[in-house]
Amino acid sequence: MARKTKAEAAATREALLDAAEEVFLEKGVARTSLEQIARHAGMTRGAVYWHFKNKADLFQAMLNRVRMPFQELVEEIGGPSLADAPLEAIRLACVSGFARLERPRYRRVHAILIHHCEVFGDIDPLAMQNEMAEESCGALRDYLESAARLGQLREDLSPELAARLLQSMLGGLFHDWLRNHEQFSILEQGNLLVENQLGLFRRQA
Amino acid sequence: MARKTKAEAAATREALLDAAEEVFLEKGVARTSLEQIARHAGMTRGAVYWHFKNKADLFQAMLNRVRMPFQELVEEIGGPSLADAPLEAIRLACVSGFARLERPRYRRVHAILIHHCEVFGDIDPLAMQNEMAEESCGALRDYLESAARLGQLREDLSPELAARLLQSMLGGLFHDWLRNHEQFSILEQGNLLVENQLGLFRRQA
DNA sequence: CACCAACCATACATTGACGAATGTAAAAGT
DNA sequence: ACTTTTACATTCGTCAATGTATGGTTGGTG
Numbered sequence: 194m195a196r197k198t199k200a201e202a203a204a205t206r207e208a209l210l211d212a213a214e215e216v217f218l219e220k221g222v223a224r225t226s227l228e229q230i231a232r233h234a235g236m237t238r239g240a241v242y243w244h245f246k247n248k249a250d251l252f253q254a255m256l257n258r259v260r261m262p263f264q265e266l267v268e269e270i271g272g273p274s275l276a277d278a279p280l281e282a283i284r285l286a287c288v289s290g291f292a293r294l295e296r297p298r299y300r301r302v303h304a305i306l307i308h309h310c311e312v313f314g315d316i317d318p319l320a321m322q323n324e325m326a327e328e329s330c331g332a333l334r335d336y337l338e339s340a341a342r343l344g345q346l347r348e349d350l351s352p353e354l355a356a357r358l359l360q361s362m363l364g365g366l367f368h369d370w371l372r373n374h375e376q377f378s379i380l381e382q383g384n385l386l387v388e389n390q391l392g393l394f395r396r397q398a
Numbered sequence: 399m400a401r402k403t404k405a406e407a408a409a410t411r412e413a414l415l416d417a418a419e420e421v422f423l424e425k426g427v428a429r430t431s432l433e434q435i436a437r438h439a440g441m442t443r444g445a446v447y448w449h450f451k452n453k454a455d456l457f458q459a460m461l462n463r464v465r466m467p468f469q470e471l472v473e474e475i476g477g478p479s480l481a482d483a484p485l486e487a488i489r490l491a492c493v494s495g496f497a498r499l500e501r502p503r504y505r506r507v508h509a510i511l512i513h514h515c516e517v518f519g520d521i522d523p524l525a526m527q528n529e530m531a532e533e534s535c536g537a538l539r540d541y542l543e544s545a546a547r548l549g550q551l552r553e554d555l556s557p558e559l560a561a562r563l564l565q566s567m568l569g570g571l572f573h574d575w576l577r578n579h580e581q582f583s584i585l586e587q588g589n590l591l592v593e594n595q596l597g598l599f600r601r602q603a
Numbered sequence: 604c605a606c607c608a609a610c611c612a613t614a615c616a617t618t619g620a621c622g623a624a625t626g627t628a629a630a631a632g633t
Numbered sequence: 634a635c636t637t638t639t640a641c642a643t644t645c646g647t648c649a650a651t652g653t654a655t656g657g658t659t660g661g662t663g
Contacts, residue, residue: 194610194611194612194613194656194657194658194659195610195611195657195658195659195660196608196609196610196611196657196658196659196660196661197609197610197611197659197660198660198661199609199660199661201610202609202610202611205610205611220517221428221516221517221518222516223426223428223429223516223518224428224516224517224518226649226650226651227650227651228649228650228651236611236612237611237612237613238612238613238650238651238652239610239611239612239613240610240611240612242611242651242652242653243609243610243611244610244611247651247652248651308524309516309517310516311426311427311428311429311514311515311516312425312426312429312514313426313429319513319577319578322577323577323578326574326577349597350594350598354590354591354594357587357591358567358591358594358595360570361566361567361568361570361571361574361591362563362566362567362570363566363570364569364570364571364573364574365565365566365567365568365569365570365571365572365573366566366569366570367570368569368570368573369531369566369569372524372527372528372531373524373528382562385559386559386562386563386566389555389559389563390563392554393555393598393599394598402629402630402639402640402641403630404630404639406640407639407640407641410640410641431619431620431621432620432621433619433620433621441641441642442641442642442643443621443622443642443643444640444641444642444643445640445641445642447621447622447623447641448639448640448641449640449641452621452622453621
């Protein structure tokens with residue numbers, strides 16, 4: 194095959210990753226061959242093995258396109274508002290996360306990671322999920338402790354417990370929505386649930 | 399090989415299913431061969447193909463050993479107490495479910511179904527999860543509507559919304575625990591979370 | 604302008620899982 | 634006691650997927 198421009202080569206690489214997302218989501222990671230991915234992108238396995246070492250490497254590259262550390266979500270909500278209104282900061286961070294998840298690429302990759310792949314090669318999706326869970330739970334706990342210090346939390350509710358409740362609720366919502374995103378909008382439903390759950394946390398109903 | 403008595407044959411069948419549970423949980427469904435399952439049970443693939451048609455059939459048989467319809471959980475909690483105390487009925491049903499999940503067989507099979515298998519043959523774990531979710535959410539809504547009619551719910555909280563909150567929280571807890579059950583006890587943690595979440599739902603804090 | 608390496612296709616070797624066919628020895632039936 | 638069926642073990646053919654090696658064309662760089 195003829196050599197391509199650097200831009201064209203990068204484009205085919207992206208096309209391969211796009212194809213991987215679609216086929217992985219449709220048929221599951223284990224049941225899709227590199228041949229199927231290549232054909233779906235209009236290429237052959239040669240292209241795949243040029244750009245990626247193997248299936249696990251391609252999978253990792255697919256994940257790297259959607260890395261969103263929690264810090265980015267915090268930065269998106271503005272800044273100094275979190276100092277005196279931590280509960281509102283949590284809500285806005287959640288909204289920010291929901292908005293990202295509605296972008297097809299983010300939704301697809303997370304759905305694949307959580308519902309359409311097993312342990313595989315040197316990639317352990319469960320370990321990744323654990324990391325995500327602990328990170329978000331820790332951040333929630335920080336904000337809720339701040340809220341407790343400011344007297345914005347019910348006195349019979351510890352920030353630790355509130356963080357676990359909220360984290361479990363968010364995790365369940367996340368899983369449910371990723372399972373079939375056509376059933377509801379995570380932005381609407383998520384807003385509703387987070388708002389009300391935080392309302393239950395607040396002092397004086 | 400020599401023929402075994404009916405009891406012995408049934409025992410080897412159970413042994414094969416036990417082995418399947420362990421190997422599936424350790425290596426994932428797609429990455430384990432029937433050979434590995436058979437060897438782990440001290441047999442060969444011949445035994446597997448005698449008792450089961452193929453991998454999907456074995457998988458289905460494994461699932462059939464842990465079917466627990468929601469109705470059983472309700473029956474376990476006693477009976478007439480649910481009429482005037484629906485919130486307590488919910489709590490007891492959850493406790494009952496948590497207790498079951500701590501039995502190794504139930505825990506393993508659910509962990510496999512949710513975290514260690516993809517779509518596979520004529521088996522769609524996501525569809526099963528959807529069934530489970532809708533069934534439990536519907537039951538929760540029924541009880542919470544009953545609680546609302548009895549004036550046991552906060553007036554600013556619709557039973558519909560409460561059901562979604564609780565269902566998401568339970569689902570998140572479920573997933574988190576199945577991901578690594580060594581981190582905490584679902585019976586303790588589940589009791590704590592359900593109790594407090596229901597407490598937040600109740601009228602007059 | 605020349606030449607090399609990038610970029611991808613093609614062909615080939617290897618692996619390993621499945622499933623069916625066959626073997627067989629003891630339990631069940633008669 | 635004789636036959637039949639059961640409950641496996643063993644072997645083998647097939648096929649799909651992987652990984653590698655090779656070839657061919659052209660963009661990029663000196």
